[in-house]
Amino acid sequence: MAFIEFQDVRKVYHMGSVDVTAVDGMTFSVEKGELCVIVGPSGAGKTTVLNMLGGMDKPTSGVIRLGDRVVSDMDDRQLTYYRRLDIGFVFQFYNLVQNLTAVENVELAAQICPDPLPAAEVLERVGLGHRLDNFPAQLSGGEQQRVAIARAIAKNPQLLLCDEPTGALDYQTGKQILELLQDTCHETGQPVCIVTHNLAFTQIADRVIHVREGRASKIEVNSHPASAA
Numbered sequence: 001m002a003f004i005e006f007q008d009v010r011k012v013y014h015m016g017s018v019d020v021t022a023v024d025g026m027t028f029s030v031e032k033g034e035l036c037v038i039v040g041p042s043g044a045g046k047t048t049v050l051n052m053l054g055g056m057d058k059p060t061s062g063v064i065r066l067g068d069r070v071v072s073d074m075d076d077r078q079l080t081y082y083r084r085l086d087i088g089f090v091f092q093f094y095n096l097v098q099n100l101t102a103v104e105n106v107e108l109a110a111q112i113c114p115d116p117l118p119a120a121e122v123l124e125r126v127g128l129g130h131r132l133d134n135f136p137a138q139l140s141g142g143e144q145q146r147v148a149i150a151r152a153i154a155k156n157p158q159l160l161l162c163d164e165p166t167g168a169l170d171y172q173t174g175k176q177i178l179e180l181l182q183d184t185c186h187e188t189g190q191p192v193c194i195v196t197h198n199l200a201f202t203q204i205a206d207r208v209i210h211v212r213e214g215r216a217s218k219i220e221v222n223s224h225p226a227s228a229a
């Protein structure tokens with residue numbers, strides 16, 4: 001069995017008398033150590049997939065597994081722990097705590113986890129060893145996103161989930177962030193799933209899941225991207 005499994009997952013939102021089917025029978029899998037990019041146009045259902053994988057939303061039907069855990073069977077309390085301990089999140093707009101330094105932001109997130117990595121070491125790994133005591137407002141957008149990635153990595157999670165992680169960055173900075181996520185994934189073996197509408201991301205992916213109208217319309221597996229360099 002693969003590390004991540006989505007089996008015929010559906011998500012229907014009830015909006016008064018109208019049903020909106022956001023995800024309509026989605027099936028895919030991701031192996032450990034893979035960088036997976038979920039790509040598709042706006043409204044295709046990508047964020048809903050990410051939210052269900054991250055335990056922020058529950059499927060209407062179908063099965064979602066991570067390792068030996070069945071996420072789709074978890075109750076609210078289990079999902080809360082799952083989000084806090086097992087998943088590292090990276091968002092488009094960094095979501096750093098403004099009155100904490102870089103190293104404090106990373107420590108804050110990791111401290112509730114059972115097996116956290118040292119904050120300063122992780123910041124060094126993402127290229128911010130010289131920025132430990134800076135506040136977010138003193139950092140560029142790319143640097144803030146590196147802090148956010150360090151914060152996610154330091155939890156030592158089962159999985160990193162990134163929603164449009166370069167959406168607020170210029171092309172060159174965004175490219176460096178993607179390379180950082182790729183290195184992280186291949187060095188630690190932690191799978192990384194990135195949601196984006198940007199097809200340029202598919203070049204660095206080990207697996208590309210194209211989403212259209214709530215379904216996986218095409219899945220591409222790139223066999224040896226890690227050794228391609």
Ligand code: ADP
Nearest residue numbers: 013020021022041042043044045046047048049
């Ligand atoms: P994407 O991330 O690909 O842009 P989304 O997963 O955000 O797509 O949305 C897929 C569809 O589900 C869209 O039609 C959207 O309007 C709808 N949708 C998403 N979240 C909700 C919600 N909380 N309530 C109602 N409809 C939603």
Ligand code: ADP
Nearest residue numbers: 055056080081083084085088089091094095109
């Ligand atoms: P809880 O408050 O019960 O821990 P949340 O869903 O609010 O549940 O947060 C769980 C984890 O998800 C947090 O550790 C946080 O890192 C992440 N998270 C979820 N949504 C956001 C968001 N919009 N901005 C920043 N982090 C978020």
